[in-house]
Amino acid sequence: MKVVLDTSVLIAGPNVSVPGDLAISAASIAELQFGVLITDDATVRAHRLTRLTRILQVFAPLPFDTRVAASYGELAAATVRAGRQPRRRQLDLVVAATAHAYSAHLATANLADVAHLSDLIDLIEVPTRTEPLT
Numbered sequence: 185m186k187v188v189l190d191t192s193v194l195i196a197g198p199n200v201s202v203p204g205d206l207a208i209s210a211a212s213i214a215e216l217q218f219g220v221l222i223t224d225d226a227t228v229r230a231h232r233l234t235r236l237t238r239i240l241q242v243f244a245p246l247p248f249d250t251r252v253a254a255s256y257g258e259l260a261a262a263t264v265r266a267g268r269q270p271r272r273r274q275l276d277l278v279v280a281a282t283a284h285a286y287s288a289h290l291a292t293a294n295l296a297d298v299a300h301l302s303d304l305i306d307l308i309e310v311p312t313r314t315e316p317l318t
Contacts, residue, residue, distance in 0.1 A: 188246070188283035190276070190292035191215045193310050194239055200310055202291045209252075209282035210245040211275045246282050255281035259301055266300035273297060280305055 187204035191212040216239065220232045246252070259281050260270040270277055280298050283290035284305050291308040292298060298307060 186286060186288035187291050187308065188279065188286065188288045190279050190290060190294065190298075192293035193291050195219075195235070196293055196310070202308065202310060204289065206243070207282075207286070207288065208239065208243045208245050209279040210248050211278035211282065213240070213245050215275050246286060248278060248282070251285040252278065252281050255284040259284060259304060262301055262304060268300060 185204040186207060187202055188207050188209060189202065189212070193200055193202065194208065194212055194216065213236070216232070216236045220229055220236055223229050223232065256278055259277050263270040263277065276294075276297055280290055280301055282288075284301075289306040289308050290298065291310050293310050295307060295309045298305070301307070
């Protein structure tokens with residue numbers, strides 16, 4: 185079973201266990217890179233950069249391509265139909281669209297953000313405890 189890890193799972197720390205053929209979205213790399221660059225705290229920045237580097241050593245991110253773009257359109261439309269605003273969580277939707285495009289499950293620690301998509305994507309809720317300095 186292919187499982188795309190949401191960014192929330194990637195920042196949750198090493199004690200998170202998700203079974204399956206694990207993958208990540210290029211959108212998660214964008215979110216993690218932003219996290220590295222946005223903090224003014226050198227210790228936090230170093231911690232985040234180390235995490236990002238380790239993730240890139242383990243995963244070759246699935247790209248945002250035309251297949252994922254088509255899935256994004258479908259999921260964004262479903263988000264509007266659910267009475268939600270897709271612009272608020274665009275990168276979250278791109279990660280979800282990556283799972284959708286690759287017929288994968290989506291593992292997330294933020295189930296409430298994507299629960300309205302459960303008819304379109306198989307969701308896996310991952311209970312996490314975020315490490316300090318994330």
